[in-house]
Amino acid sequence: MKKLIYLSIIAVLFSACEKNMFDEHEDLSLKKVNKITICHNGHPINISINALKVHLNHGDEILDADGDGFSAIGACSGSMDDCDDNDASIFPGAEEICGDGIDNNCNGEVDENCNEGTMTDSDGNIYKTVIIGDQEWMAENMALYVEDGSWAYDNDETNVTTYGRLYNWETAQNVCPADWHLPTQSNWNKLAGVLGGRGIAGGKMKEEGLSHWSPNTGASNESGFTGLPGGFYDSDFNSTGLCINITRYGLWWSATQLRQNANNSYCNGLGSYSILLTILNYPKNDGLSVRCVKD
Numbered sequence: 001m002k003k004l005i006y007l008s009i010i011a012v013l014f015s016a017c018e019k020n021m022f023d024e025h026e027d028l029s030l031k032k033v034n035k036i037t038i039c040h041n042g043h044p045i046n047i048s049i050n051a052l053k054v055h056l057n058h059g060d061e062i063l064d065a066d067g068d069g070f071s072a073i074g075a076c077s078g079s080m081d082d083c084d085d086n087d088a089s090i091f092p093g094a095e096e097i098c099g100d101g102i103d104n105n106c107n108g109e110v111d112e113n114c115n116e117g118t119m120t121d122s123d124g125n126i127y128k129t130v131i132i133g134d135q136e137w138m139a140e141n142m143a144l145y146v147e148d149g150s151w152a153y154d155n156d157e158t159n160v161t162t163y164g165r166l167y168n169w170e171t172a173q174n175v176c177p178a179d180w181h182l183p184t185q186s187n188w189n190k191l192a193g194v195l196g197g198r199g200i201a202g203g204k205m206k207e208e209g210l211s212h213w214s215p216n217t218g219a220s221n222e223s224g225f226t227g228l229p230g231g232f233y234d235s236d237f238n239s240t241g242l243c244i245n246i247t248r249y250g251l252w253w254s255a256t257q258l259r260q261n262a263n264n265s266y267c268n269g270l271g272s273y274s275i276l277l278t279i280l281n282y283p284k285n286d287g288l289s290v291r292c293v294k295d
């Protein structure tokens with residue numbers, strides 16, 4: 001008698017378990033899926049949906065429960081890693097969606113690279129951008145070709161690829177595309193503030209390493225600004241002008257003039273020996289680098 005009760009209990013437990021297991025996957029039959037991949041003896045196999053019940057009862061597991069083409073992490077030997085096998089929008093190679101706190105592309109990082117973007121100039125050149133604080137900045141120097149009022153350093157076009165072009169102040173007013181503008185001193189000051197003030201902001205704005213800067217004191221590029229030492233065009237040198245200080249200084253125009261109609265305008269400088277973001281003013285006829293900031 002005792003034995004019979006035991007057997008009955010086991011039978012009830014088994015049928016309850018069996019039902020739950022199948023209920024969980026009821027949506028699969030609703031989706032009219034004919035084939036499904038399961039992990040069988042450590043290997044993924046493709047079976048007919050009609051055979052699923054038998055396989056699950058033998059302890060096999062469904063691979064890729066959410067049907068996104070990737071199986072759960074460690075679900076079966078040789079399987080691919082879906083870090084959320086209950087959400088078909090999350091899988092390796094999916095687009096990382098910013099600000100949702102979810103690792104959408106299963107690379108182990110949440111909301112990575114979310115401060116980076118791109119901007120296109122009026123010639124179709126594409127530039128990296130970076131959000132620093134609440135401002136979006138170009139992360140490369142403007143390289144738009146303009147007939148008058150701009151220079152390739154040393155008249156060498158290969159310099160443009162790395163350092164962009166040098167523009168006089170007038171021309172610099174017009175090189176930023178729609179929805180972007182030449183930064184004012186207010187934009188630059190805000191940037192410096194987010195990075196801990198002008199006394200240390202420069203180090204956080206310089207590209208790291210010695211590929212372009214020489215030397216490169218205190219560079220971390222923590223901000224992603226990736227400031228480069230493009231030098232400048234000195235319009236006062238003899239009557240011909242001269243490009244100087246590449247690898248030593250990066251100077252970027254501000255839209256803010258020293259005074260109204262002054263001959264000079266503010267600019268902001270990074271130096272190879274310094275972690276400062278310096279406020280300077282240069283003659284408007286000189287050629288300096290340009291970064292645009294989003295409106």
Ligand SMILES: [Ca+2]
Pocket residue numbers: 063064065066067068069070071072082084085086
């Ligand atoms: Ca999956």
Ligand SMILES: [Ca+2]
Pocket residue numbers: 066068082083084085086087088089090091
């Ligand atoms: Ca998934």
Ligand SMILES: [Ca+2]
Pocket residue numbers: 096102103104105106107108109110111112
């Ligand atoms: Ca990610």
Ligand SMILES: [Ca+2]
Pocket residue numbers: 096097098099100101102103104110111112
């Ligand atoms: Ca995300």
